[in-house]
Amino acid sequence: MSEEIEWWEYDDAAEMADAVAGDVQFIIESAIDARGAAVIALPGGKTPVPIYEKLTQAKLDWKRVTIVPTDERVVPLGDALSNVTMIGKAFIPKGARVVPIVPQATKDYKAAGKSADALMQDLHWPLDLCLLGVGGDGHTASIFFGADYDEALNGPKERRALGVMPDPLPPEAPVARVTLSRQGIVTARALMIAVTGDAKRKVIETAIKQGAGSNYPIGRVLADAELPVDIHWAP
Numbered sequence: 001m002s003e004e005i006e007w008w009e010y011d012d013a014a015e016m017a018d019a020v021a022g023d024v025q026f027i028i029e030s031a032i033d034a035r036g037a038a039v040i041a042l043p044g045g046k047t048p049v050p051i052y053e054k055l056t057q058a059k060l061d062w063k064r065v066t067i068v069p070t071d072e073r074v075v076p077l078g079d080a081l082s083n084v085t086m087i088g089k090a091f092i093p094k095g096a097r098v099v100p101i102v103p104q105a106t107k108d109y110k111a112a113g114k115s116a117d118a119l120m121q122d123l124h125w126p127l128d129l130c131l132l133g134v135g136g137d138g139h140t141a142s143i144f145f146g147a148d149y150d151e152a153l154n155g156p157k158e159r160r161a162l163g164v165m166p167d168p169l170p171p172e173a174p175v176a177r178v179t180l181s182r183q184g185i186v187t188a189r190a191l192m193i194a195v196t197g198d199a200k201r202k203v204i205e206t207a208i209k210q211g212a213g214s215n216y217p218i219g220r221v222l223a224d225a226e227l228p229v230d231i232h233w234a235p
């Protein structure tokens with residue numbers, strides 16, 4: 001378990017967006033200063049949309065920034081459910097490189113996962129940042145209960161991404177996924193969570209209390225994190 005999990009509370013989602021965008025900007029700038037480039041993973045879903053709006057206003061050398069989604073739904077590019085499409089709409093116009101991780105031609109989610117993993121191996125690791133969202137059921141990235149849960153948590157250390165079939169399928173996006181593995185997530189140089197609402201807060205607090213045996217995916221991920229983790233929360 002990370003020695004330090006720090007909660008940052010805001011009055012509303014807009015204030016949280018300002019703060020998180022500021023932190024992400026700082027992380028990107030530091031990586032560019034140190035190495036000439038930054039590689040970050042960003043979540044899909046609805047919560048980060050205002051954060052991305054703020055972040056696109058940051059003066060950054062965007063050409064040096066590579067963005068991968070923390071997870072993707074196995075759908076065609078351009079689909080309303082596609083995380084990379086949402087992220088790309090925000091950051092491609094800035095000049096960032098936004099990497100689709102699900103191949104267009106496949107419906108086979110395990111093959112999509114293997115291809116995503118191969119693609120991840122070509123990036124600079126560890127990630128400079130992994131920003132996570134959390135679902136009301138405690139999933140994070142697309143680490144869900146189901147047949148692939150153990151592989152997502154405990155697969156070979158070098159496996160950074162894999163295909164996942166959630167069981168049950170989440171109603172907001174009832175499709176197979178490709179996700180960063182727990183190992184891919186916890187090795188990031190900076191790990192941050194951004195969530196809103198009391199229900200998710202309760203889930204995360206419970207997950208942290210449960211520790212390594214947590215029955216929530218987010219608890220299992222946090223239990224394995226070694227660096228400090230910032231949890232940003234707004235009502």
Ligand SMILES: O=C(O)[C@H](O)[C@@H](O)[C@H](O)[C@H](O)COP(=O)(O)O
Nearest residue numbers: 043044045046047133134135141
């Ligand atoms: O593809 C996804 O589903 C996301 O990356 C996922 O992990 C998301 O962060 C949570 O489901 C929260 O989503 P909301 O912000 O929409 O509640």
